[in-house]
Structures are given as C-alpha cells and as structure tokens.
Amino acid sequence: MARTVILGAGFGGLTVATDLLRLLGENHDIVLIDRRDHFLAGLRKLWAIVGLGALEEGRRPRKSLTQRGVRFLQREVRAIDPSARRVETDVETLEGDHLVIALGADLRPDLVSGLAEHAHNLYDADAIPDLAAALAAFEGGTIAIVIAGAPYKCPPAPYECAMLLDDHLRQRGLRDRTEIAVTTLQPMLLPNAGREASDWLGEQLASRGIGFQVGRKVERVEEDRVVFADTELEADLIIGVPPHRPPRVVTESGLTGGRDWIGVDPATLEIGHEGVFAIGDVTQIGLANGLPLPKAGLFAELEGQRVAAAIAAEQQGQGPPPAFDGRGYCFLEMGKATAALVEGDFFADPEPRVSVREASADHAAGKRRFEAERLERWFGR
Ligand SMILES: Cc1cc2nc3c(=O)[nH]c(=O)nc-3n(C[C@H](O)[C@H](O)[C@H](O)COP(=O)(O)OP(=O)(O)OC[C@H]3O[C@@H](n4cnc5c(N)ncnc54)[C@H](O)[C@@H]3O)c2cc1C
Known part of the structure; x- marks a missing residue:
C-alpha cells in the first residue's frame, strides 16, 4: 500500500491527512507525526487573554485521528532526507512514497x-x-x-x-x-x-x-x-x-538551501525532490512586490488541500489538480464582538489586491465558525 508521511499536525498537516483519508480512504497509509499530543488553533490565544473563551475549549487530542484512519505518531522529528523520502524520529525511521513537511515556525x-x-x-x-x-x-x-x-x-x-x-x-x-x-x-x-x-x-x-x-x-x-x-x-x-525561525531539524537537514525558509514551487508546493512537498509557515513564497506570502493557517490549509489533491490524483492515475492560487482571507478581530473580513489575491502583480469589509457581528460569528468547522472536519467534533 502506498504511504504518505506528513511531518507536523497543525493547520497544514491536518488538512493533508484528513483530505487524503477522504480522497483515498483505506487504500492509503497516512502517517501523521507531531511532538505534541494535542492541537490548538492560534486564534484561541487572543480570546483567552481577554476572557472570550478558554484555551481548553479549542484543544483536541491528536490520537483521536487514529480511530478515524490516520496513523498519528507522537514523535520528535530528528532528521529528514528528502531524496530518500526518509524521516528519523526519536523512535524509528520511516519512509514514504510521498513526504509532506508541515513543521511550522519555531518561536x-x-x-x-x-x-x-x-x-x-x-x-x-x-x-x-x-x-x-x-x-x-x-x-x-x-x-x-x-x-x-x-x-x-x-x-x-x-x-x-x-x-x-x-x-x-x-x-x-x-x-x-x-x-x-x-x-x-x-x-x-x-x-x-x-x-x-x-x-x-x-x-x-x-x-x-x-x-x-x-x-x-x-x-x-x-x-x-x-x-x-x-x-x-x-x-x-x-x-x-x-x-520566528524554521524548526532546527529543517535547517539541519539542509532543506532551506541557504535561504531563510523552505523554497517551494508556488503552484505545486514541491521542493525539488520527487514526491516531496512543503506547506505552511515553514515555507517562503515570494510575491510580486518582493514580500513573502503571509504565514497564516488558512494558507497552510489551502496549500495542504492542493498537495492532498495532487497525491490522490497521482494514485488514481488522474491529471494534476488546479494550482495553488494565493487567494485567501482572514477575519480580523476589532473588539465589541465584531470582526472585519480581509480578503486578498496575494499572487496579483505588481502587488497583492486586498479588500477589507468593515467590522460586523456577522464576521465575528464567521471567525467562531472558522475554528469550529476545522475542529469538526479534522477531529469530528
Ligand atoms: C495569536 C495567533 C492568532 C492567529 N490567528 C489566525 C487566524 O485567525 N487565521 C489564520 O489563518 N491563522 C491564524 N494564525 C496563524 C496560524 O496559527 C499559523 O499560520 C498556522 O498554525 C500554520 O500552520 P502550519 O501547519 O504551517 O504550522 P503549525 O500549525 O504551527 O504546525 C506545525 C506543527 O509541527 C510540529 N513540530 C515542529 N517541529 C517538530 C519536530 N521537530 N518534531 C515533531 N513535531 C514538530 C509542531 O508541534 C506543530 O504542531 C494565528 C496565529 C497566532 C499565534
């Protein structure tokens, strides 16, 4: 059975794992690795500081993914060999037909x-x-x-x-x-x-x-x-x-190639080794104005969707899916139980085309749904 090894179970890694499960089901071995046993979305931190919601309400145990068909391994990733698609953890060495690096950024x-x-x-x-x-x-x-x-x-x-x-x-x-x-x-x-x-x-x-x-x-x-x-x-x-810096294992494995972050093909998220992809905060995608694509959960997720679709298409003998297009949005908290909606085409030339829709209670509810929908999609509740 073909295997995909996914490093990091944040926005990007969780998306790849659960999309592969939906697209390929039992016919694919999906291995998801993270050092921490639970997921918590970044946006919860802002709510928790001012008493708008407890951190606990947004925490989900990653081991629950195993019951759903994704093999979650709580491990420390120690070394990555992209040409062999091989990963060393503190417990074992793993190889995959595909390897997805979604290890985020270290603080x-x-x-x-x-x-x-x-x-x-x-x-x-x-x-x-x-x-x-x-x-x-x-x-x-x-x-x-x-x-x-x-x-x-x-x-x-x-x-x-x-x-x-x-x-x-x-x-x-x-x-x-x-x-x-x-x-x-x-x-x-x-x-x-x-x-x-x-x-x-x-x-x-x-x-x-x-x-x-x-x-x-x-x-x-x-x-x-x-x-x-x-x-x-x-x-x-x-x-x-x-x-922020890339996780040490990423630099020590030579994946940044002398740059600050992992360079990827912006359309496919490939890193120049067959079957190896990098997504999310650990990557740097240059925009037409010379600045990087913002590091955001939504982009990690959209990149993850594209990678999962490409792996599934390859397994099923189909052509490649549409390219990642750099379009995204975020709900921006404005206080008074309101949020603005910021949307953009970040690959636009000569600079991102971004629009802002003014603060409303609807957009604040949209931000709550943003978290709830992902917890439901990834963990089932
Ligand atoms: C306060 C705050 C608010 C935010 N609000 C939003 C928002 O409203 N919308 C939005 O889109 N984004 C938001 N973000 C950004 C978002 O959280 C990140 O961009 C997103 O998590 C990136 O996803 P990722 O998959 O690339 O990395 P991550 O989600 O960080 O996942 C990386 C994973 O890799 C694991 N890992 C790293 N190194 C190792 C190793 N050596 N071995 C094993 N595991 C390892 C980590 O434990 C981690 O779980 C917010 C962030 C913060 C801090």
Whole structure:
C-alpha cells in the first residue's frame, strides 16, 4: 500500500491527512507525526487573554485521528532526507512514497535580549494563562505590544490583540488610565497586504486611541521598558511577538538551501525532490512586490488541500489538480464582538489586491465558525 508521511499536525498537516483519508480512504497509509499530543488553533490565544473563551475549549487530542484512519505518531522529528523520502524520529525511521513537511515556525524569544524574561509571549499557548492573569491584575498604565521579528505568523494578530484589549479595558473602566501602543520593526503595519490595508488598519487603531510605531527594531527588553535603536518605550505590561525561525531539524537537514525558509514551487508546493512537498509557515513564497506570502493557517490549509489533491490524483492515475492560487482571507478581530473580513489575491502583480469589509457581528460569528468547522472536519467534533 502506498504511504504518505506528513511531518507536523497543525493547520497544514491536518488538512493533508484528513483530505487524503477522504480522497483515498483505506487504500492509503497516512502517517501523521507531531511532538505534541494535542492541537490548538492560534486564534484561541487572543480570546483567552481577554476572557472570550478558554484555551481548553479549542484543544483536541491528536490520537483521536487514529480511530478515524490516520496513523498519528507522537514523535520528535530528528532528521529528514528528502531524496530518500526518509524521516528519523526519536523512535524509528520511516519512509514514504510521498513526504509532506508541515513543521511550522519555531518561536525564538532568545534572539532578543530580555524578551523571554520581561515580555509575555503572545504566540505561546503555554504563556497565555500568565498573560491573562497579569491582565486581570492590571489596574492602569502602559501596555506595549512589541513585534520583535518578521516574518511572523498571522500578521494582523498583534493589532487584533490591541483592539481586544482596548474593548476589554473599557468594559473594566480602566481605559482612560491606560495607554496601549503597538510597535513593529516593519515599515508599515501590514506590508504583505499592501499600503491601503495598512492605512485602513492605522485608522482603526487611531480611532480607538491605540498608538502605533513602525520601523522600530527592538534592541533589548528590560523589566519595564523596551529599548529600540533610537528611542525607548516605558511600559507596565509588555507583550511580545518573538522572532520566528524554521524548526532546527529543517535547517539541519539542509532543506532551506541557504535561504531563510523552505523554497517551494508556488503552484505545486514541491521542493525539488520527487514526491516531496512543503506547506505552511515553514515555507517562503515570494510575491510580486518582493514580500513573502503571509504565514497564516488558512494558507497552510489551502496549500495542504492542493498537495492532498495532487497525491490522490497521482494514485488514481488522474491529471494534476488546479494550482495553488494565493487567494485567501482572514477575519480580523476589532473588539465589541465584531470582526472585519480581509480578503486578498496575494499572487496579483505588481502587488497583492486586498479588500477589507468593515467590522460586523456577522464576521465575528464567521471567525467562531472558522475554528469550529476545522475542529469538526479534522477531529469530528
Ligand atoms: C495569536 C495567533 C492568532 C492567529 N490567528 C489566525 C487566524 O485567525 N487565521 C489564520 O489563518 N491563522 C491564524 N494564525 C496563524 C496560524 O496559527 C499559523 O499560520 C498556522 O498554525 C500554520 O500552520 P502550519 O501547519 O504551517 O504550522 P503549525 O500549525 O504551527 O504546525 C506545525 C506543527 O509541527 C510540529 N513540530 C515542529 N517541529 C517538530 C519536530 N521537530 N518534531 C515533531 N513535531 C514538530 C509542531 O508541534 C506543530 O504542531 C494565528 C496565529 C497566532 C499565534
């Protein structure tokens, strides 16, 4: 029986596994590997900080996939040999007819002095309970949200966090005693969505009294201040988005080929070895304007759909499916139980064509459904 080995059971890997199961059923051996025993979507973290939903409600055990026909193995991936389609884990060596690398991005707060010690890590689920507790104890002052590296996943998330905090602190009667500021090292708020979308987001932040500074590269973080090359920001609560890097096994296995991330054919997600694909945050796909495709769960999923369809078509002796086209969307939390809908054709030339549909309660419900539909599709509930 042909086998596909999928490394990483996040948005991308789960999509490949469950799509292959739907398309090829029992006739295909689907092996899915991840070091962690459960899945949790990133967007839950934002809700958990301000009490809009518990992390637990979004957690699903990966071993439940085995009952559904996907062989889930909780393992550490130690080495990847793409030419042999061979993977070494802490337990065994596995080979596949197809290999899909969906290992995401590692968070590296250690790359900025003081970030791990003095900032709450917005992107680490394990750090969210402490951040929620610090916010609950907060009685006013300055909150700094610091984007310390790029590219980083879900580019709007730090700004969504700021707008959710704004709403939350208003409800607690603390907003007039609180400054909220977001800093980014990038030259505009959402560079890979383009100037118009960045300007729109800037207006949304300003209308809520949220400060923002672009082009601010963090040099170090101290107990109550963030130090940039040419200025400083004093803050009572510091929330950080750490630099992202490919997982070490990816670089050590030579898969980045001297680049920052794994390069892929944008249409097929192939990496230049027969039967080997890479999808999601671990890849870098260049856009016409020279910037990378945003790292987002939706793109990992759409890429995963294309890869599963290509593997299934090959197994069934059919022609290749339509190419991955770089079109995607995201619901952007705006506070007050509303969200905006940002949609884009990211492969457009000379730059992504992105449109924004204004905040509504319907779009906020759409974001809730976004998570619920995926949990249902991948885990059955
Ligand atoms: C706060 C926040 C909000 C977000 N909101 C949204 C949103 O609204 N919409 C959206 O589309 N995206 C959102 N995202 C982004 C989204 O979560 C990521 O882009 C998405 O998870 C990427 O999917 P992936 O499959 O590439 O990687 P991941 O989902 O990160 O999966 C990679 C997996 O590989 C495993 N792994 C890594 N190395 C190893 C190893 N050596 N051995 C074994 N296993 C390993 C990891 O444990 C992980 O489970 C958000 C992210 C954050 C942090």
